[in-house]
Amino acid sequence: MATPKLGWVIYNGHLGGKKFLDFAEWIQRAAKAQGIEMKIIKNNALLGMVGTDNSLLNDEQQLPDFVVFSDKDIPLAQQLEAMGIPLYNSSKSIAVCDNKILMYQALAEAGIRIPKTIIAPKIFPGTMPIQLDTFNPAIVELGFPMVVKEAFGSFGEQVYLIHNKEALHQKISEIGTNPFVLQEYIQTSHGRDIRINIVGGKIVASMIRTSDTDFRANVSRGGSMQQYTPTEKESELAITAAYAVGTDFAGVDLLFGPGEEPLVCEVNSNAHIRSIYDCTGVDVTESIISYIKEVLS
Known part of the structure; x- marks a missing residue:
């Protein structure tokens, strides 16, 4: 492929705050300095048409040579890849990092050292109350304090330092059906x-x-x-x-x-x-x- 001439940087159009648009604008500026036109596109301006001929409903007349995907709209990322458009990062890597x-x-799996981590069992909405005794083996394994992390969250949010069994049960009840892990606290x-x-x-x-x-x-x-x-x-x-x-x-x-x-x-x-x-x-x-x-x- 020849040197790319047109790129898109996609961010989430429903998120307020400057920080999400900020990254897109920096990418656009860096691309311009290197001779690439970079359009900033909201994810909600692109509607994926799934079928034998994958396409998009959008106002853009020309598809990009590549996309910098700065959102976590993984189905949209997969749709763009199905259309043959290179994504940075790929939909798979975004999905892995997001969860x-x-x-x-x-x-x-890659043999990389991480804190000792225990996956909480999946709980479906509307089922019986959370069986808190399920987590007793994790308490024995990790002790207190321990860290509880919801699977989805950014900027240090949805991450909690837990000091005792009562606080753990309360936090698990608050998290409810959201997936999470229990993790060794690295003092x-x-x-x-x-x-x-x-x-x-x-x-x-x-x-x-x-x-x-x-x-x-x-x-x-x-x-x-x-x-x-x-x-x-x-x-x-x-x-x-x-x-x-x-x-x-x-x-x-x-x-x-x-x-x-x-x-x-x-x-x-x-x-x-x-x-x-x-x-x-x-x-x-x-x-x-x-x-x-x-x-x-």
Whole structure:
């Protein structure tokens, strides 16, 4: 394929707030600087027509050479791929990263070190009350405190530090039928982690995040950030994790395990890039567009 001339960057048209459009605008600017026209498209402006001739109902007259898919509308991503349009990231990698259960399974299958993780059983809406005794073996295995993470959530939300059995039962009852995992609490990483941005199997930026007020170090939750040079072991782990979940670009979060041994906290297929830019001065979108050009040319 020749060097791409037209791209789309897709974001969610129903989400308020500047941060989702922000990433799209940065991608558009980086593409323009590298000679590519980049249109910003809302996901709800594209209606997929499924059939023997897959297509879209939309106002765009020309289909793109590629799409930077910065949303989690996985059926739309699959529809675009069915039409032969390359996606970055792919629908499969977005689906894996969006669901923490699938993400941890993919990382474990690749032999990547993660906190000890237990999957909660599926509960259908409208069925009998949650059988809380089901979780007794997890309490024995993990002890307290433990971390409960809903399968779907971003920016450190839907992640809870649980200190006793009563609090665990209350949180499970609140979560209800949403899928979740129970996870080992890594005390040595309390209030600190590393964010490493990977593009095309290479590290392009990294920072350490710390919080004095929360066990989560997310900047969106008040954490502070500082430029950081990862060790060789941390670098290899982050690159391997991004590859294991199938991403072309990702933000990989590492925890400090006992003895400072790194563990993968999670891989973000749609990591926002303003904070890493504010911290390091590195515009990750420039590397994303350069990588796509190289792959497609």
